[in-house]
Amino acid sequence: MSSRNAFKLPEAVRTKSRFRNAIGKYRLNRTGDCIACGKCVEICPYGVHVMRRGRLVANHHLCVGADCPEPCHAACPVQALTLRRNPDFDAMGDFRWTPDLLASTWHMAEFSEMPPNHLEYKIGGSAGGFDKLRIKFPPVKKGDKSLLEADDDPDMGVELNRRGDNAHKIRIEVPFYGGGMSYGSVSITTMLSRIKAAATLGTFCCTGEGGYPDELKPYDDHVITQVATGLFGVREETIQRVKIVEFKYAQGAKPGLGGHLLGDKVTPGVARMREAVVGYPLFSPFPFHSVYSVEDHKKHVDWIKAMNPKALVSVKVSTPTDVDMVAVGSYYAGAHIIHLDGSYGGTGAAPDIAKKNIAMPIEYALPKVHRFLEEEGVRDKITVIASGGVRTPHDVAKTIALGADGVCTGTADLVALECIRCHNCESGRGCARGIATTDPELIKLMDLDWGTQRVINMFLAWRKELIRILKRLGMKSLKELVGRTDCLVHLDYMRKSRF
Amino acid sequence: MPSKYSIHTHTAPHRFKTVTKSGIIAWEEGCIKCAVCVKTRCVYGVYDNRNLDPLQMIDSIDNECMNCLRCVQGCPKELIHKSLNPEYQALGDPYWSPDIISKLWYQAETGRIPVSGAGYPGPFSGPGFDSMWTDMSEIVRPTRDGIHGREYISTAIDLGRTARHISLNDEGMLERDYSQIYDIPLPIILKMPAFGVINGDIIKGWVMAAKRLGTLMALPQEMINSAPDDSDPWLIPMISPEESRTYAIPEETRIAEVPWSEERAGVIEGIERAYSSLLISVRIPMDEKVEEKALSLARNGVSIIHLEAAENGLFMDEGKQYLKDGIRSVHLKLVEAGIRDEITLLASGGIAMAEHVAKAIICGVDAVLIDFPILIALECRMCRRCTKGLECPVEIDRASPSWVASRVANLVGAWHNQLLEVMGAMGIRDARRLRGEVGRAMFFEELDRATFGSMGEVEDCELE
Numbered sequence: 001m002s003s004r005n006a007f008k009l010p011e012a013v014r015t016k017s018r019f020r021n022a023i024g025k026y027r028l029n030r031t032g033d034c035i036a037c038g039k040c041v042e043i044c045p046y047g048v049h050v051m052r053r054g055r056l057v058a059n060h061h062l063c064v065g066a067d068c069p070e071p072c073h074a075a076c077p078v079q080a081l082t083l084r085r086n087p088d089f090d091a092m093g094d095f096r097w098t099p100d101l102l103a104s105t106w107h108m109a110e111f112s113e114m115p116p117n118h119l120e121y122k123i124g125g126s127a128g129g130f131d132k133l134r135i136k137f138p139p140v141k142k143g144d145k146s147l148l149e150a151d152d153d154p155d156m157g158v159e160l161n162r163r164g165d166n167a168h169k170i171r172i173e174v175p176f177y178g179g180g181m182s183y184g185s186v187s188i189t190t191m192l193s194r195i196k197a198a199a200t201l202g203t204f205c206c207t208g209e210g211g212y213p214d215e216l217k218p219y220d221d222h223v224i225t226q227v228a229t230g231l232f233g234v235r236e237e238t239i240q241r242v243k244i245v246e247f248k249y250a251q252g253a254k255p256g257l258g259g260h261l262l263g264d265k266v267t268p269g270v271a272r273m274r275e276a277v278v279g280y281p282l283f284s285p286f287p288f289h290s291v292y293s294v295e296d297h298k299k300h301v302d303w304i305k306a307m308n309p310k311a312l313v314s315v316k317v318s319t320p321t322d323v324d325m326v327a328v329g330s331y332y333a334g335a336h337i338i339h340l341d342g343s344y345g346g347t348g349a350a351p352d353i354a355k356k357n358i359a360m361p362i363e364y365a366l367p368k369v370h371r372f373l374e375e376e377g378v379r380d381k382i383t384v385i386a387s388g389g390v391r392t393p394h395d396v397a398k399t400i401a402l403g404a405d406g407v408c409t410g411t412a413d414l415v416a417l418e419c420i421r422c423h424n425c426e427s428g429r430g431c432a433r434g435i436a437t438t439d440p441e442l443i444k445l446m447d448l449d450w451g452t453q454r455v456i457n458m459f460l461a462w463r464k465e466l467i468r469i470l471k472r473l474g475m476k477s478l479k480e481l482v483g484r485t486d487c488l489v490h491l492d493y494m495r496k497s498r499f
Numbered sequence: 500m501p502s503k504y505s506i507h508t509h510t511a512p513h514r515f516k517t518v519t520k521s522g523i524i525a526w527e528e529g530c531i532k533c534a535v536c537v538k539t540r541c542v543y544g545v546y547d548n549r550n551l552d553p554l555q556m557i558d559s560i561d562n563e564c565m566n567c568l569r570c571v572q573g574c575p576k577e578l579i580h581k582s583l584n585p586e587y588q589a590l591g592d593p594y595w596s597p598d599i600i601s602k603l604w605y606q607a608e609t610g611r612i613p614v615s616g617a618g619y620p621g622p623f624s625g626p627g628f629d630s631m632w633t634d635m636s637e638i639v640r641p642t643r644d645g646i647h648g649r650e651y652i653s654t655a656i657d658l659g660r661t662a663r664h665i666s667l668n669d670e671g672m673l674e675r676d677y678s679q680i681y682d683i684p685l686p687i688i689l690k691m692p693a694f695g696v697i698n699g700d701i702i703k704g705w706v707m708a709a710k711r712l713g714t715l716m717a718l719p720q721e722m723i724n725s726a727p728d729d730s731d732p733w734l735i736p737m738i739s740p741e742e743s744r745t746y747a748i749p750e751e752t753r754i755a756e757v758p759w760s761e762e763r764a765g766v767i768e769g770i771e772r773a774y775s776s777l778l779i780s781v782r783i784p785m786d787e788k789v790e791e792k793a794l795s796l797a798r799n800g801v802s803i804i805h806l807e808a809a810e811n812g813l814f815m816d817e818g819k820q821y822l823k824d825g826i827r828s829v830h831l832k833l834v835e836a837g838i839r840d841e842i843t844l845l846a847s848g849g850i851a852m853a854e855h856v857a858k859a860i861i862c863g864v865d866a867v868l869i870d871f872p873i874l875i876a877l878e879c880r881m882c883r884r885c886t887k888g889l890e891c892p893v894e895i896d897r898a899s900p901s902w903v904a905s906r907v908a909n910l911v912g913a914w915h916n917q918l919l920e921v922m923g924a925m926g927i928r929d930a931r932r933l934r935g936e937v938g939r940a941m942f943f944e945e946l947d948r949a950t951f952g953s954m955g956e957v958e959d960c961e962l963e
Contacts, residue, residue: 020572020574021572021573023568088571089582089600091582092568095620096619128623134962136957136962138959138960221905247735249637250635253618253619255924256923266792287637318637320634323637344618346617348616351614352612352613353853354924355618358921358924361623364946364947364950411617419617420567420568422567424565424566425617426615427616430540431567432543432565435571469963489954489962490954490955492947492951493948493955
């Protein structure tokens, strides 16, 4: 309890888009008839219009369109304004990350608030899984605000060591931490933005498989270092530096496939970090060739424990049919955390056939694992972390209700940094927006302080929204929500109960 | 083990500019001529290659734009925008979607597997093959150094009939020739599509591709003459019932196909008597009677059964059933009858992506036939203008046989590599063992209900 009180959340600071024209759902076209009277500036409740040196400019992305109670285009004395849907908006995004979800996340990263209702910020357009699940709230009596106004915020922390062994007792203050993205797949600025944000939020962020750059040293206590099949950048010293070590057996987006870093991406920096040769492609094989059974896996875990006895061991696996057996096996091998990465999760590059088809979505794997661990009587001895398509605080709540203790995020962090989901992380010089690249020129597109604050803002908004959800459910802590599938309803199976 | 099978691919460029998902709209009016224009700072340099294709009136930048939207977000006068391309959205039909078509184009051009960054962008699940996922093996899998490594995955399959047992005559010799099995190195057979501006050159190209790949090409008998001279072993003549008695099957033909008919028994016997080493495949339309028909054929000694669905992967009789379900039920019926291993099961209709090959095999066929993909490989847009006697917008009828062959070999090469990817992940090293292996797949209907079926109660609550 004392640690809980001692922890202080970071401040939210408005952090605008780093591009000149932020993209919103609507556009206000202004004709030459505008007399710069300032009426629009005066009435707009959202601050869309700004008078600059006698001329009017618009922050289109703040416009809520038809939802606006005082539309400027109706009030304009010379009818110089027309409201249009922005064609750019519809040209971005996809089924999982709809344009609405991208813009919502950008809003959270800018203002640290949930966006206005003109954006659908709770679900995406995939028409299944999370997007068909709804959170079920007890009805509120008219005028009764006691639930939402309860003074104490619910406890959002998650204990990561439930084995009760000699390893660190670690509590994260928010129910999420950053999933692995390697140096090489993302820029050092992206990596540091995520890790710095994680440190201030009282949580962790994983290095991915690509080494442990020296720039991360100040945040050692908030870094999870990854040991994956290529063993790139893994040294005794890096294992000893951290509090959590993650074994990556497979990645949800490309389970059963090895990793492949193209030669072009093996820049001098990347090569040094991975102890490889510049310009030569690098393979991470699949699987760990030293692990062909749970016993072999235990040997791995023991190896880490011998080097760093206090470290927590996390095991990251993807979601085959027998994922429940894998989870139990990991527990018996001594893992503290089982991290399930569902098939619709992110990646720097993977064959489309793998992303779409191999292994199951996290929404199926999680309840299966939760139930099986309960039946085995070990559910309260291991921490279950889920990832693979968690985009919003609502997804977090649903994931936890399906049986996770917490979640890992990845793509959402990048969207906060203004990833636009163009899916070209892997081509040419890498991400044109300077997020997932090691190109010296493109890296400069993003500033570390800007990136850190954007990620912090988004996660503070997530936390606030999760608190609202928990209060609305009448729960005092996040723990109460774990495995509560009765708090969810799936639209395809919805029926009124008979009594 | 036989030597490793690999398909050599070489870039075979498009003849026409492809249709892309969105286009760039850049106004000149209002431009303030910045010292450094955002167009000159494009990471991909697309504005440097700007030219207009006079034939198609298409701006090259639309084809090369990678959708980073930096110019859109950078122009101080907001003169550049991206907009969805209505022509792209109008490609194909609900089944042969713009996404499927454009990915087929890419594979036919490059021979590469479609690879992209970020997570899967599509719907959670869908009808037909989209309602199943393939499994993976968390720890053990066959290859130690990648799918192209030393221990290789075999995609070869057998075509023909396996005897339940062998019989010896009084001299202790085999009673008859049991060796009527042909193997092909990958479970994909080419088949002439139902429409398209198909001429002799196209047929030549397709047959050249089949030969290069080591597989077969199914052609209506009247088109057989268009194939190159020495290609008979790579052809499957599809014989019409009326002419089954009169059509002279070329000597080196290994397999011939006849359609289902009630009187088939006589027809098949007639052909088999005339050509002793020929395997006969019987094509059955996917309809509600498909199981019965397949069972009776198998019991009557037919070697190969070809289940044919409509071009959108649905049953032929306007049913709501999908090829996927039809294959599963026929396969199971034959397993129950104890004769599945004796015959070869093929399927066609709506096989549109590499994953469909793996999934069809998991559902129970030995191999698939692909038809429209080999036409789309030639830049077909599935506009169906040719079916109305109108001109082909991409002039497929003018394509050269060698280009056709390269495009199809590229496409199949990319599919083969994708098949290796999923088989590798499943821990399966032989395509023969993938057949009917539903334990290596997960089905939406079962998983969704098992997971969410109990999450349906709503009583006096608010949903969010």
